[in-house]
Amino acid sequence: MNDDVMITAYRHDAHKMNGTPHRHAPKTFAGVAVNRTVPHNADGDASALSRPDGKPEQTVENHETPYRLSLIEGESPYNSREFTRDDIKSTVRELLTEDDAEIMHRKWLDSNVTSAFPESRYYPYTSLKYHTLLVAALLDNYRVGGEFADLKLVVDDAEQIVPYRTVYTSKEFDLRIDADSRGHPSAHLGDHPWRSWMSVWNRLASHPLDTTHETYDMVLDANLRRIGAWSTALQYIEDFRKVFAR
Numbered sequence: 001m002n003d004d005v006m007i008t009a010y011r012h013d014a015h016k017m018n019g020t021p022h023r024h025a026p027k028t029f030a031g032v033a034v035n036r037t038v039p040h041n042a043d044g045d046a047s048a049l050s051r052p053d054g055k056p057e058q059t060v061e062n063h064e065t066p067y068r069l070s071l072i073e074g075e076s077p078y079n080s081r082e083f084t085r086d087d088i089k090s091t092v093r094e095l096l097t098e099d100d101a102e103i104m105h106r107k108w109l110d111s112n113v114t115s116a117f118p119e120s121r122y123y124p125y126t127s128l129k130y131h132t133l134l135v136a137a138l139l140d141n142y143r144v145g146g147e148f149a150d151l152k153l154v155v156d157d158a159e160q161i162v163p164y165r166t167v168y169t170s171k172e173f174d175l176r177i178d179a180d181s182r183g184h185p186s187a188h189l190g191d192h193p194w195r196s197w198m199s200v201w202n203r204l205a206s207h208p209l210d211t212t213h214e215t216y217d218m219v220l221d222a223n224l225r226r227i228g229a230w231s232t233a234l235q236y237i238e239d240f241r242k243v244f245a246r
Contacts, residue, residue, distance in 0.1 A: 003101035005039060005143060006164055009136040010095070010104045012038045016066070016117055016128055017092050030097050042139035045148060048193035049134060050119055050126045050229035068118040069125055071223075071232065072239050088113050102163045108133055109161070109169050115238065119231055127235035133167040134230060137177035140164035148193055150179040152186040153200050155208050168234050170241060173208035175234070195228035216244050 014034035015025030025035040037043070069075065091113040098104045108114060114129035140163075141151055156166070156174040168175040177189070187203040190196055201207075201224050209217040220240050227233040 002099055006101040006136060006140065007099070007104060008033075008036050009038050009042065009139050010101070010108060010132060012036060012043060012135065013119075013128060013132060014092075014096055016119075017088070017114070018066075030093055032097055032099075034096060038135055038139060040139060040142035042135050042142055045138050045193040046131055046134040046230075047119065048195075049197075050131060050195060050231040051123055052195070066118075066121055067116050067124075068127060068235070070239050071125055071227075071236050072243050088116065105133075105136065105164055105166075106161070108136075109166065115235060123229070125232045125235075126229055127231040130167065130231035130234040133234075134177065137165045137167050141177065141179060146179050148189065149191050151177055151189045152179065152181050153189060153204070154178050154181045155185040155204065155206075168237060170237075172241075195230070197227055197230045197233040198225050201225060201233070216240075 011029075011032065011034040014029055015021070027033060027035060091111065095104070095107055095111065095114070098107060108129065111129060114132070115127060117128035118124045119126040119128055119131040138148070138151075154176045156162070156176060158171055158173055159169065160166075160174050161169055162176050162178065165176040165178050166174050167177055185204050185206045185208075187200045187205070189200055207221065209221045211218045211221045220237065223236065223240075224233055227236060
């Protein structure tokens, strides 16, 4: 479906994938509009879920590249040669020039390349991939009259993808941001956006991880209860599953 409002969300941070500051970011890329303001302050609220207010400060010394750092491996996926610069260029072009919003959502969910970048180089453990998915999920809720205080983190069955609102998908479970939990385990996000991942995760009525029998799930769950930033936590789940082949 060609939905220009939602497409804006998926293209709004295109400049971060080529290391260009927002003030110098081009308005178009390969003939499509990029780096535009997202309506309803969805970008600002998603940022508040992972980054502190105020002027950003460098949080990791000697990290001056535009690439994300992994909490697990301590280095960038780019440095580990998971993909090349040419891979990045071709994938970014394919992502940004897609004109079907639902297909674009699915491509962001499946993308490895967008995981190579942080929301901000000042906070290199955050994830541009999951920030963008959070922006889109908030925007889709807001544009139909939803308010932040209405929203929940909802645990869905694997591959039960809800257009725009699913922010994580895997073979084991999906996660979405929605006011309607439809009988699935959920927890409210709170009254206002802040780095509340661990608080919300701790308040889920039931968890999608097998912390009774699976050692890896126990470790993953324990660490998720210590992470505040939403995009960092979602990226950590993806990285953990990849490293430990789950």
